Amino acid sequence: MSEVKATNITWHEGHVSRDEREKLLGQKGCLIWFTGLSGSGKSTIAFTVEHELVREGRLAYVLDGDNIRHGLNKNLGFSAEDRAENIRRIGEVGKLFVDLGAITMTAFISPYLADRDAARALLDDGQFIEVFVDVPLESCEERDPKGLYKKARAGEIKGFTGIDDPYEAPKNPELVIKNGECTPQQAAAQVIDYLKSRGLVRS
Amino acid sequence: MSEVKATNITWHEGHVSRDEREKLLGQKGCLIWFTGLSGSGKSTIAFTVEHELVREGRLAYVLDGDNIRHGLNKNLGFSAEDRAENIRRIGEVGKLFVDLGAITMTAFISPYLADRDAARALLDDGQFIEVFVDVPLESCEERDPKGLYKKARAGEIKGFTGIDDPYEAPKNPELVIKNGECTPQQAAAQVIDYLKSRGLVRS
Numbered sequence: 001m002s003e004v005k006a007t008n009i010t011w012h013e014g015h016v017s018r019d020e021r022e023k024l025l026g027q028k029g030c031l032i033w034f035t036g037l038s039g040s041g042k043s044t045i046a047f048t049v050e051h052e053l054v055r056e057g058r059l060a061y062v063l064d065g066d067n068i069r070h071g072l073n074k075n076l077g078f079s080a081e082d083r084a085e086n087i088r089r090i091g092e093v094g095k096l097f098v099d100l101g102a103i104t105m106t107a108f109i110s111p112y113l114a115d116r117d118a119a120r121a122l123l124d125d126g127q128f129i130e131v132f133v134d135v136p137l138e139s140c141e142e143r144d145p146k147g148l149y150k151k152a153r154a155g156e157i158k159g160f161t162g163i164d165d166p167y168e169a170p171k172n173p174e175l176v177i178k179n180g181e182c183t184p185q186q187a188a189a190q191v192i193d194y195l196k197s198r199g200l201v202r203s
Numbered sequence: 204m205s206e207v208k209a210t211n212i213t214w215h216e217g218h219v220s221r222d223e224r225e226k227l228l229g230q231k232g233c234l235i236w237f238t239g240l241s242g243s244g245k246s247t248i249a250f251t252v253e254h255e256l257v258r259e260g261r262l263a264y265v266l267d268g269d270n271i272r273h274g275l276n277k278n279l280g281f282s283a284e285d286r287a288e289n290i291r292r293i294g295e296v297g298k299l300f301v302d303l304g305a306i307t308m309t310a311f312i313s314p315y316l317a318d319r320d321a322a323r324a325l326l327d328d329g330q331f332i333e334v335f336v337d338v339p340l341e342s343c344e345e346r347d348p349k350g351l352y353k354k355a356r357a358g359e360i361k362g363f364t365g366i367d368d369p370y371e372a373p374k375n376p377e378l379v380i381k382n383g384e385c386t387p388q389q390a391a392a393q394v395i396d397y398l399k400s401r402g403l404v405r406s
Contacts (some may be wrong), residue, residue, distance in 0.1 A: 015250040016257045047218040054219045072295040092275040100264045
């Protein structure tokens with residue numbers, strides 16, 4: 001599905017630059033890409049970061065399964081091809097949000113290196129921040145907040161990451177969060193400190 | 204392609220409401236959907252509105268062929284199915300932008316009533332503003348800024364709106380702009396006046 005068909009169209013910047021919107025917002029658009037096993041706490045951390053940033057007057061937004069799988073990607077299933085297309089579309093929407101100037105977060109397992117690298121390649125240097133939420137499979141399975149591991153072990157869900165489908169850990173993520181060893185607030189603080197250290201939001 | 208496959212997922216609001224982001228931005232998110240023939244001036248008007256709003260300190264963004272067809276929808280062609288999917292995805296992305304709180308504009312021919320109505324149905328009452336850029340075919344063809352009508356008449360482009368594919372004019376658009384009879388600045392002022400009259404941006 002990612003074959004290029006629309007080739008007779010040229011790109012232009014539009015009349016307002018990202019720079020002007022970023023000045024207006026007092027921040028720099030970026031795409032914080034959380035990746036990790038189901039149950040590792042990606043969404044919880046992302047929403048905690050969003051909450052804290054908005055409290056500080058920054059514009060932040062989380063793309064996750066709830067607002068993406070119900071809408072833009074509701075016509076995609078869980079085949080290998082559809083999973084790749086799922087992540088591709090999320091990367092492209094993330095790019096648009098970054099162009100708007102938003103601190104954008106994605107919270108998807110996104111288990112494959114190649115798919116995440118393709119998303120990274122859409123953004124400029126420094127705009128893509130890969131955050132590996134590193135929690136051992138055993139801990140995720142023990143938590144099992146949605147009962148999905150149980151179903152996967154029972155064979156009711158096929159191709160479940162960590163059980164019968166691989167998770168490819170990031171090789172050089174911008175951040176690693178050992179979420180088994182800290183609270184969501186501590187994890188969120190780690191992300192926000194990173195954003196401030198890079199000048200993406202004001203200290 | 205718009206069959207619903209991902210049904211085992213539930214929607215939740217996230218931790219920050221649209222309302223909080225709108226308060227932060229001092230505006231209300233909305234989707235201004237420009238529709239009209241090729242060459243009617245949709246993009247020019249949209250970018251003029253964007254420019255003026257950003258000058259007033261508002262966050263506005265235009266989704267158009269350039270940033271969508273090169274990215275999110277680059278794997279779609281021009282078959283009937285792909286055209287519908289093109290507009291469907293644009294509507295869904297527009298909805299996400301509205302949820303972020305942005306004054307969002309789309310500038311696509313979007314010739315079919317059903318596709319535009321499907322986009323309208325994604326948004327809440329008052330969030331979807333259909334703007335019919337009403338310019339006679341003869342004027343658009345005379346302008347022909349990209350030389351597309353010439354190619355369509357020569358049979359080099361098939362299924363071109365207004366030539367060998369229908370344009371279904373909106374029945375009850377929020378705004379009609381007679382763009383043959385005004386400047387882009389006047390057209391943009393019409394749109395911004397509407398936004399202010401509805402309290403979507405401050406007067």
